[in-house]
Amino acid sequence: MPASASQSARARVRVELEKEIRDAARARLGLEGPAGLSLRAVARDLGMVPSALYRYYESRDALLTALIIDAYRDVGEAARQADASVDDQDFARRWLTTTRAVRAWALAHPQEWALIYGSPVPGYRAPSDTVAAALVVTSTLGHILGQAQRAGRLRPIGDLPIPADLSPDLEAMALLTGTVPEPVGVASVVAIGYVIGAISLELFGQYDNAIEARSSLWDAAMTLVARTVGLEM
Amino acid sequence: MPASASQSARARVRVELEKEIRDAARARLGLEGPAGLSLRAVARDLGMVPSALYRYYESRDALLTALIIDAYRDVGEAARQADASVDDQDFARRWLTTTRAVRAWALAHPQEWALIYGSPVPGYRAPSDTVAAALVVTSTLGHILGQAQRAGRLRPIGDLPIPADLSPDLEAMALLTGTVPEPVGVASVVAIGYVIGAISLELFGQYDNAIEARSSLWDAAMTLVARTVGLEM
């Protein structure tokens, strides 16, 4: 057995165990929330001794960071796949399908959603690794609207006063996510913001005892929001 | 000194100390977040022994509940006062002024916002006392839109398909908050949801490294959202 292959045998086991650790940690998240995530509890669930985890993650925060990156990547992947499953000229359907997929992912993984879009974990400072992963959902949604605009499929939304100091932000976001600047840019930012914000409202219990037909509300809201950007559904 | 007066002397001190405890706890929230709120730390800050707090709040959760009710009441009061400061027939200005006030309160009290609108505290179950307090902001915003509608100042928003199972929810909300049902009802729910959701996005760091001109974005977004409900600004 050549050296490189046996090296990678050990390396493969390592990668698998890292994944098992993250899976166990994810399961723990549901019980105690991000702030209470405990290395000792994770080790217990895996039948390991706490100090063994330090072979894989150098601290509790490093493990949290790995979970955050996973979550961003997974929800981003869900969005991308949903978008890719639809005729790419049918912008209205792309919008509805993709936003539904993001919401569905959130409902299936509430703790991971809270980890990335919920209140920040006190004392935890996200390293820059997470920034790129965080952009995928935003940019998937942004590209749908941007491509619709370039295809001439967004009706003008009428004159909307744009404060001067907002223009640079909108231009930067247009570059980053493929949206288009003013005035559709503001509408895009609002639309995408509503997608994330409304999912959090639902997940964090703000609809409790008030709205039961949540999927129906979602579809109606998405139609309304699309219309606001100028995308007729 | 009559019995009732001296009774209330002791009672007054008690009320003041309860308030001091909540104030100290609120200050602690900023450092460790709701999940990490520690009775012992609060006691330390007050120069008391931990067990003394049990004279005033029977458990950590009871103290959390008191903080939650305070927060709902304070942000609700901020909304009400802002709304009351504007000519009540100028619905556009009422909407902008009141939503700005809610956002301003949130920026000034980020931890208390997170306490009521952020990810739920794991293991904490909010008692029913909090429900009524939670409705004030929603209902203040709802009444602005509902009164505008009854004054004939909302343009029709065009036909929007409303799924049948959503109607009961919208009617219940209309009763509770003074909005009006379909199709403006959906738009109201979306508009109010955006107010809460977008503030959380901003506060929880989703705009970091992306949007700097946040107050300008707010005003532009509120104009757009108002237009979506049919309220021209």
Next chain:
DNA sequence: TGTACATCAGTGAACGCGCGTTCACTGATGTAC
């Protein structure tokens, strides 16, 4: 193929820490006569 050595995974004990809550207590404040 076989042996000597280096690398690595996982163990077990220990560190110092902070937590919520209970309990018997002391002393001050208020009440009843």
Next chain:
DNA sequence: TGTACATCAGTGAACGCGCGTTCACTGATGTAC
């Protein structure tokens, strides 16, 4: 007004607990010749 008693606020010690992280270690797996 003065005294005997009851109520209450706050103390201090203790309970049992779980935490993140460190360190010296054992034994297995891989490497070099």
